[in-house]
Amino acid sequence: xxxxxxxxxxxxxxxxxxxxxxxxxxxxxxxxxxxxxxxxxxxxxxxxxxxxxxxxxxxxxxxxxxxxxxxxxxxxxxxxxxxxxxxxxxxxxxxxxxxxxxxxxxxxxxxxxxxxxxxxxxxxxxxxxxxxxxxxxxxxxxxxxxxxxxxxxxxxxxxxxxxxxxxxxxxxxxxxxxxxxxxxxxxxxxxxxxxxxxxxxxxxxxxxxxxxxxxxxxxxxxxxxxxxxxxxxxxxxxxxxxxxxxxxxxxxxxxxxxxxxxxxxxxxxxxxxxxxxxxxxxxxxxxxxxxxxxxxxxxxxxx
Amino acid sequence: xxxxxxxxxxxxxxxxxxxxxxxxxxxxxxxxxxxxxxxxxxxxxxxxxxxxxxxxxxxxxxxxxxxxxxxxxxxxxxxxxxxxxxxxxxxxxxxxxxxxxxxxxxxxxxxxxxxxxxxxxxxxxxxxxxxxxxxxxxxxxxxxxxxxxxxxxxxxxxxxxxxxxxxxxxxxxxxxxxxxxxxxxxxxxxxxxxxxxxxxxxxxxxxxxxxxxxxxxxxxxxxxxxxxxxxxxxxxxxxxxxxxxx
Numbered sequence: 001x002x003x004x005x006x007x008x009x010x011x012x013x014x015x016x017x018x019x020x021x022x023x024x025x026x027x028x029x030x031x032x033x034x035x036x037x038x039x040x041x042x043x044x045x046x047x048x049x050x051x052x053x054x055x056x057x058x059x060x061x062x063x064x065x066x067x068x069x070x071x072x073x074x075x076x077x078x079x080x081x082x083x084x085x086x087x088x089x090x091x092x093x094x095x096x097x098x099x100x101x102x103x104x105x106x107x108x109x110x111x112x113x114x115x116x117x118x119x120x121x122x123x124x125x126x127x128x129x130x131x132x133x134x135x136x137x138x139x140x141x142x143x144x145x146x147x148x149x150x151x152x153x154x155x156x157x158x159x160x161x162x163x164x165x166x167x168x169x170x171x172x173x174x175x176x177x178x179x180x181x182x183x184x185x186x187x188x189x190x191x192x193x194x195x196x197x198x199x200x201x202x203x204x205x206x207x208x209x210x211x212x213x214x215x216x217x218x219x220x221x222x223x224x225x226x227x228x229x230x231x232x233x234x235x236x237x238x239x240x241x242x243x244x245x246x247x248x249x250x251x252x253x254x255x256x257x258x259x260x261x262x263x264x265x266x267x268x269x270x271x272x273x274x275x276x277x278x279x280x281x282x283x284x285x286x287x288x289x290x291x292x293x294x295x296x297x298x299x300x301x302x303x
Numbered sequence: 304x305x306x307x308x309x310x311x312x313x314x315x316x317x318x319x320x321x322x323x324x325x326x327x328x329x330x331x332x333x334x335x336x337x338x339x340x341x342x343x344x345x346x347x348x349x350x351x352x353x354x355x356x357x358x359x360x361x362x363x364x365x366x367x368x369x370x371x372x373x374x375x376x377x378x379x380x381x382x383x384x385x386x387x388x389x390x391x392x393x394x395x396x397x398x399x400x401x402x403x404x405x406x407x408x409x410x411x412x413x414x415x416x417x418x419x420x421x422x423x424x425x426x427x428x429x430x431x432x433x434x435x436x437x438x439x440x441x442x443x444x445x446x447x448x449x450x451x452x453x454x455x456x457x458x459x460x461x462x463x464x465x466x467x468x469x470x471x472x473x474x475x476x477x478x479x480x481x482x483x484x485x486x487x488x489x490x491x492x493x494x495x496x497x498x499x500x501x502x503x504x505x506x507x508x509x510x511x512x513x514x515x516x517x518x519x520x521x522x523x524x525x526x527x528x529x530x531x532x533x534x535x536x537x538x539x540x541x542x543x544x545x546x547x548x549x
Contacts, residue, residue, distance in 0.1 A: 036442075166342065253521070295471060
């Protein structure tokens, strides 16, 4: 195991930022920490990168204790914070040199690790970091976090607000780094990225309530899930929520997803009921749950 | 139904660079229109022209019946605008933010107070009327910012990446607000980086290198390209892009 977290608590005044958090991240895998704004993802990353102290509990990174052996950990980990935190007034190349020299290495020494990424920003190496686009800043930040060949890489919402093309390129890069044996912890609010992780932990209100592979999480979905559409999608949402057998109902793009709490209810029965409410072109189909359905179900308090 | 946005061969050049290259499309009243594209494709430039903030180099555009090149002030009065990057004043209370924007958009003085209460109760937010905006969770700020952007009852609201960084549950609540406004006849023009959100739109356009590479209903786009999601359609179209955001 590359990261082992046991019973971590962290309070800010009356706010329980982390409440008895336990999880492990295997070596050489991509572990995703998935959860809403304010769930505690950043606090957890800051504890593991030895930037803040937990109130209680223990955590090991590559076998070292985050409190007693923090100096060793600082050499081992790479950290890409959620907010761009490089030197805006230094150029691309200068930023990279600063990070290399702080870790007592050179750009050349670990060039193979960052080559793919750095090549894309090299044409702008004399540009000030503050003047880069979002996608380019993100590539530079990743290069800086990798320059000392960390064994564990912490990426805090690396793709939030980044456009879909750069986001896809970014995940391709992470998959290649995995091939180099680097363990990665990534937090993200994008549910479709959860599926790209080897395992994911779902976190809400400071508690991790499930850690497993994306496949197992989807397989463990315990509800009855239907996709429903009609000619009047907005009214449909309100009507579905009035039906006594509908536990949770939420918009899901071109259809609404409905979790049914009465196993006796058949799709045809809901179809007939909706027709009575004046809906036309109705479609009710049982479907397989995705990660997003699992998240909504598990966090609703109704699972 | 009426077309409330009509773009005809709309073009914007910066020197020798053509940011927006002869785009033409119409958006109907009450429609939710998704405006997608990679960074650098020309989305923001096109949107700025439609909002009356930037004059087209050539081509014409009508927004709410007004010419975007010559009637920019009327255009601005007919639209609402919300961006994820800047939406509300953090150091003002909820009601103060509403009061400020209502004043800027010229909502009659007597109507502001009753409409404020009406709006806040419709989003279950009346109890937070005196709360400072900075102490609200991000998702709430965005719901509030959206409600403020349509407070002056514009015909069209432009949303520029309204849901960046918001969790899935709040994101859905946000889309429910969008649905409700569209039901009331407000046209919604939205850009997003969440491609699954494109599925909530009635129609979607995808910009590549300054041109509109595809425009149709999400279902039709998926059918035509033989792919399973808008994400796939998007990557198929943008793979051929020559323009790189730098």
